[in-house]
Amino acid sequence: MSEKLKLVDQVQAINWNRIQDDKDVEVWNRLVNNFWLPEKVPLSNDVQSWATLTPEEQQLTMRVFTGLTLLDTVQATVGAVSLIPDAVTPHEEAVLTNIAFMESVHAKSYSSIFSTLASTKEIDEAFRWSTENVNLQKKAHIVTDYYRGDDPLKRKVASTLLESFLFYSGFYLPMYWSSRAKLTNTADLVRLIIRDEAVHGYYIGYKFQRGLESATPERRQEIKDYTFELLFELYENEVQYTHDLYDSVGLAEDVKKFLHYNANKALMNLGYEAMFPSSVTDVNPAILSALSPNADENHDFFSGSGSSYVIGKAVNTEDEDWDF
Amino acid sequence: MTTIAVEDRPTSTHPAEAGEAEGPVTDASLIYFSSVSDNTHRFVEKLGVRAARMPLLTREPTLRALKPYVLVLPTYGGITGKGAVPRQVVKFLNNKQNRSLLRGVIGAGNTNFGETYCLAADIVAAKCDVPVLYRFEVMGTSEDVDRVTKGLEEFWT
Numbered sequence: 228m229s230e231k232l233k234l235v236d237q238v239q240a241i242n243w244n245r246i247q248d249d250k251d252v253e254v255w256n257r258l259v260n261n262f263w264l265p266e267k268v269p270l271s272n273d274v275q276s277w278a279t280l281t282p283e284e285q286q287l288t289m290r291v292f293t294g295l296t297l298l299d300t301v302q303a304t305v306g307a308v309s310l311i312p313d314a315v316t317p318h319e320e321a322v323l324t325n326i327a328f329m330e331s332v333h334a335k336s337y338s339s340i341f342s343t344l345a346s347t348k349e350i351d352e353a354f355r356w357s358t359e360n361v362n363l364q365k366k367a368h369i370v371t372d373y374y375r376g377d378d379p380l381k382r383k384v385a386s387t388l389l390e391s392f393l394f395y396s397g398f399y400l401p402m403y404w405s406s407r408a409k410l411t412n413t414a415d416l417v418r419l420i421i422r423d424e425a426v427h428g429y430y431i432g433y434k435f436q437r438g439l440e441s442a443t444p445e446r447r448q449e450i451k452d453y454t455f456e457l458l459f460e461l462y463e464n465e466v467q468y469t470h471d472l473y474d475s476v477g478l479a480e481d482v483k484k485f486l487h488y489n490a491n492k493a494l495m496n497l498g499y500e501a502m503f504p505s506s507v508t509d510v511n512p513a514i515l516s517a518l519s520p521n522a523d524e525n526h527d528f529f530s531g532s533g534s535s536y537v538i539g540k541a542v543n544t545e546d547e548d549w550d551f
Numbered sequence: 552m553t554t555i556a557v558e559d560r561p562t563s564t565h566p567a568e569a570g571e572a573e574g575p576v577t578d579a580s581l582i583y584f585s586s587v588s589d590n591t592h593r594f595v596e597k598l599g600v601r602a603a604r605m606p607l608l609t610r611e612p613t614l615r616a617l618k619p620y621v622l623v624l625p626t627y628g629g630i631t632g633k634g635a636v637p638r639q640v641v642k643f644l645n646n647k648q649n650r651s652l653l654r655g656v657i658g659a660g661n662t663n664f665g666e667t668y669c670l671a672a673d674i675v676a677a678k679c680d681v682p683v684l685y686r687f688e689v690m691g692t693s694e695d696v697d698r699v700t701k702g703l704e705e706f707w708t
Contacts, residue, residue, distance in 0.1 A: 250587060422664055498593075504694075505692065518662050519663075519664070521670070522668060527686055528702075529685045529698055529702030
């Protein structure tokens with residue numbers, strides 16, 4: 228490699244008793260509290276369920292997970308690491324090392340799923356597919372190119388779009404299986420990954436917005452234009468990738484709604500307004516409730532009948548009452 | 552959009568009348584907490600109604616509500632939901648008058664947090680016997696803003 232290795236310019240002993248940005252501590256604590264390993268999830272309970280999938284469904288699942296493995300690998304070894312020299316506080320550097328490590332845990336956890344459910348031959352076949360699928364390779368290359376660029380804000384945009392958007396064509400499938408009571412333990416594991424990615428996208432998006440605060444109006448416009456251009460480029464590719472994967476099972480249109488929904492959240496993590504209108508973000512309610520049991524809008528007083536609202540008892544509160 | 556009048560810092564700083572922990576008073580019908588990420592703040596700004604923001608730091612004196620209000624808050628914490636209600640909001644609601652004037656809660660969150668999505672809104676609603684009026688993600692879409700604007704109008708009439 229001819230590029231000069233980029234590292235943090237100057238390293239000083241990190242002092243966690245002098246904090247410049249409280250968000251660094253908050254996110255560090257959250258990530259540490261969220262720490263998990265795939266060995267804690269009883270994946271082997273999915274073996275019987277796996278056997279009920281058709282060969283096409285099994286192949287789709289393997290391919291989806293190798294695709295996710297590739298993205299997690301990019302994020303662990305290139306993405307999160309490339310953000311470290313741009314960090315403005317030493318604590319941000321530390322948070323990024325945590326993010327990089329967890330991405331490696333995510334990548335490895337798909338191998339745990341594979342070894343539990345599939346044969347070596349099937350695993351090797353799926354990994355071979357991941358190196359040969361044009362659209363999967365393209366999305367990894369697009370993002371990696373921006374990580375190698377020389378603009379710290381653009382790197383954060385690429386990273387946030389990866390964390391908050393590009394994973395979701397893949398995350399759809401385990402939520403779909405879970406909504407049909409299949410591969411439920413695998414879905415539990417993937418939910419842990421989704422939760423981590425949500426923190427990562429939030430944090431990197433936040434740091435992006437802090438970085439943008441001191442920028443000139445022209446520079447802000449440049450970055451905004453860049454963000455939407457990159458999103459469109461990735462989106463077009465993502466639609467192709469979605470068809471590659473899901474046409475065989477007739478789910479592509481459903482997956483695309485999930486993509487739009489998540490693209491909106493990726494933009495919001497960067498501080499931009501959502502772009503896709505609600506007419507194309509109406510995600511299948513079964514998928515939403517597989518993601519979060521609280522996501523059903525009928526629980527809301529304004530939008531639903533309010534019938535699910537249960538009257539509680541008003542009580543005096545003390546600090547310890549809120550400690551849960 | 553109508554005029555935006557979000558009070559980043561409440562203007563009034565009358566001392567408390569009867570020995571309650573002093574803090575700025577507000578007669579806004581929307582009171583919210585937003586961390587430095589400003590996600591909830593941006594949502595409230597888009598509503599275009601007068602609103603009061605709680606202080607960022609827990610050690611600062613909290614707000615005192617004078618009129619019935621709706622609370623908007625994000626969820627903190629991790630897997631178990633422990634610490635879901637931001638400390639600043641706990642401090643605010645430990646004030647009896649603040650608690651008695653609370654009429655409803657709006658939660659901010661992200662469905663990617665699974666079971667803890669908008670958990671803080673549920674906890675406050677159950678504890679204070681008021682409904683969860685609405686949930687939105689990150690800083691809310693334009694549809695969220697429309698629904699909440701309309702919903703609040705109807706709620707107060």
